[in-house]
Amino acid sequence: MMKIVFGLLSGLLFGFGxxxxxxSNPAKVLNFLDVFGTFDPSLIFVMGGAIIVVFIGYKLVLKRNTPIFNDAFQIPTRKDIDKRLLLGAGLFGIGWGIGGFCPGPAVTALLMGSEGILYFFPSLLIGLWASRVLKPKN
Amino acid sequence: MTEFTPFSSLFGGALIGLAAVLLMLFHGRIAGISGIISGILPPWVNKDELGWRIAFVIGLVLAPVFYQTLTGQSIKHVVSNDLGIMISAGLIVGLGVGLGSGCTSGHGVCGIPRLSMRSIIATITFMSFGIMTVYIIRHVIGG
Structure with a gap:
């Protein structure tokens, strides 16, 4: 039960951020990507703020042996730069540049009443699901 | 044009970071939105993880509603409503974050501070491709 409650609170705080x-405004994201046009550097500040807090916060949290509601921390350990990572990141960048949505803001947009998100979100789920068929378990 | 907002963006970014730190403290999990959504889609590899993931997504969905209720301010939100553009963007983003094992949150917000080389390379790659794509759409095709 606590996992659910704190999951909800983390999601709320993330969405608030x-x-x-x-x-949460795709126009602002697209203007960040429009370096040679109507450039809006705000996203750099978002990343900067988040990265500083996570850098310090993870260091403090990972001094513990276990998280509060689970038996172990799950941290990715892979270090290899493979073709799938590069192909995936490249494709994601292209789709991000076309629609202005990455997955987080697409979720916060669900109740914000745009027509575009009604097309984008189900397609995102289909794409994610398709990637599993293409990607063998590792 | 959108207004450059260094202070609210830095503060909002710090809140995003705090949410990621809390998810690590309480659940021991990376706050990667694409991974969280992907874990909700069947087939479920680990059903124990389903509850908090769904709760986290519900929190994300409700956040703008809470924001508007608390502050009384409307949220600027400009989205293309073109059917073909938004369907293709959704499919490509979904496929990309699935193959690339993460998006702006998992690789950018959580991976860069861990100094993960995979996440640093992924972030540089998706930002570069995003910039190139917007350049082509706005200044080559649209220019």
């Missing part, structure tokens, strides 16, 4: 930072 997306709204406060302006990143």
């Amino acid at each position: 997306l709204v406060v930072s302006g990143m």
Whole structure:
């Protein structure tokens, strides 16, 4: 039960951060990517703020042996730069540049009433699901 | 044009970071949105993880509603409503974050501070491709 409650609170705070930072607005994201046009560098500040807090916060949290509600921390350990990582990141960048949505802001947009998210979100789920068929378990 | 907002963006970014730190403290999990959504889609590899993931997504969905209720401010939100553009963007983003094992949150917010080389390379790659794509759409095709 506590896992559910704190999962909900983390999601709320994350979404609040997306709204406060302006990143819930795809127009702002597209202007960040439009370096040679109507450039809006705000996203760099969002990343900077998040990275500083996570850098310090993870260091403190990972001094513990276990998280509060689970038996172990799950931290990715892979170090290899493979073709799938590069192909995936490249494709994601292209789709991000076309629609202005990455997955987080696409979720916060669900109740914000745009027509575009009704097309984008189900397609995102289909794409994610398709990637599993293409990607063998490792 | 959108207004450059260094202070609210830095503060909002710090809130995003705090949410990621809390998820690590309480659940011991990386706050990667694509991974969390992917874990909700069947077939479920680990059903124990389903509850908090669904709760986290519900929190994300409700956050703008809470923001508007608390502050009384409307949220700027400009989205393309073009059917073909948004369907293709969704499919490509979904496929990309699935193959690339993460998005702006998992690789950018959580991976860069861990100094993960995979996440640093992924972030540089998706930002570069995003910039190139917007350049082509706005200044080559649209220019």
